[in-house]
Amino acid sequence: MSQHPTLAFIGAGNMARAIIGGLVSNGYPAEKIRASAPTINKLDDLKALGLFTTQDNVEAMHSADVVILAVKPQMFKAVLLQLAATAAQTKPLFISVAAGITSSSINQWLGGNQAIVRCMPNTPALVKMGTNGLYANNSVTPEQRTQAEEILSATGLTLWVEDEELLHAVTAVSGSGPAYYFLFMEAMIAAGEKQGLSRDMATQLTLQTARGAAEMAIQSDVTPAVLRRRVSSPNGTTEQAILSFQANKLETLVEEAMQACAARSVAIAKELGDD
Ligand SMILES: NC(=O)C1=CN([C@@H]2O[C@H](COP(=O)(O)OP(=O)(O)OC[C@H]3O[C@@H](n4cnc5c(N)ncnc54)[C@H](OP(=O)(O)O)[C@@H]3O)[C@@H](O)[C@H]2O)C=CC1
Numbered sequence: 001m002s003q004h005p006t007l008a009f010i011g012a013g014n015m016a017r018a019i020i021g022g023l024v025s026n027g028y029p030a031e032k033i034r035a036s037a038p039t040i041n042k043l044d045d046l047k048a049l050g051l052f053t054t055q056d057n058v059e060a061m062h063s064a065d066v067v068i069l070a071v072k073p074q075m076f077k078a079v080l081l082q083l084a085a086t087a088a089q090t091k092p093l094f095i096s097v098a099a100g101i102t103s104s105s106i107n108q109w110l111g112g113n114q115a116i117v118r119c120m121p122n123t124p125a126l127v128k129m130g131t132n133g134l135y136a137n138n139s140v141t142p143e144q145r146t147q148a149e150e151i152l153s154a155t156g157l158t159l160w161v162e163d164e165e166l167l168h169a170v171t172a173v174s175g176s177g178p179a180y181y182f183l184f185m186e187a188m189i190a191a192g193e194k195q196g197l198s199r200d201m202a203t204q205l206t207l208q209t210a211r212g213a214a215e216m217a218i219q220s221d222v223t224p225a226v227l228r229r230r231v232s233s234p235n236g237t238t239e240q241a242i243l244s245f246q247a248n249k250l251e252t253l254v255e256e257a258m259q260a261c262a263a264r265s266v267a268i269a270k271e272l273g274d275d
Pocket residue numbers: 010011012013014015016036037038039040042057070071072073075079097098099120121122123175176
């Protein structure tokens with residue numbers, strides 16, 4: 001990034017910390033990052049990293065070029081109403097990472113005419129392996145679009161959607177997706193242990209296999225389905241595991257889980273939004 005805009009994180013929980021960690025380890029100057037949250041002692045580690053920390057959201061936002069909204073969706077309305085007066089004066093770029101809450105609700109709560117990028121990130125941002133689905137409202141300038149993309153690409157992949165509704169699907173795939181893989185890892189570790197491996201060995205084998213499979217799929221010019229078939233020798237061992245997954249309807253389980261995830265994102269917009 002040629003210049004480092006001043007960033008203010010409103011909310012400094014799991015997602016904000018993953019993005020901050022990714023940015024700082026990518027060389028983003030800590031003194032250009034501010035963070036606010038109500039429990040000041042939870043911010044000690046961020047302060048130790050060199051960030052300016054405060055309990056006062058308006059103070060964090062003051063003179064920030066980009067304000068990253070990283071509180072729970074339930075807190076959005078109250079927090080944005082508090083920021084509206086400053087937003088009208090300073091006109092920063094807002095980046096919201098909240099699931100469900102629409103850009104029109106955010107704009108309304110901020111008093112209107114605000115440049116808003118909605119981002120659906122994920123926690124692997126912490127290790128610069130994040131995935132960000134981005135949407136910009138009509139007030140976002142081309143320069144601000146580039147700015148948002150530069151900031152978030154320091155944490156991983158960035159892809160834009162032109163239809164905001166698609167962020168529900170992005171949430172179901174990549175926003176919540178790390179949890180599905182963690183669950184699968186938990187299950188593989190437990191099953192490996194049941195077959196006699198130590199917990200440590202089952203964990204190492206599982207995690208390296210997940211890393212290897214993901215890296216291979218990314219680097220390969222063939223689909224995951226082809227790679228799967230290459231592991232599955234005819235009448236071999238893998239075939240039995242795949243047949244067992246299919247008999248237990250893995251594809252249906254995944255589809256239903258992702259539909260439930262997207263439906264919750266739609267419901268959050270209705271329950272908590274003002275559209
Ligand atoms: N976790 C994830 O994997 C992902 C999360 N998101 C989105 O990120 C957002 C945050 O989620 P997550 O980080 O998991 O949640 P957390 O509960 O971990 O973090 C919420 C943060 O908000 C702070 N907070 C609470 N009230 C206020 C307030 N009034 N003003 C300022 N800060 C406040 C909390 O501080 P304190 O601890 O002091 O109460 C905490 O730092 C959500 O909108 C979620 O949809 C999006 C993609 C992935």
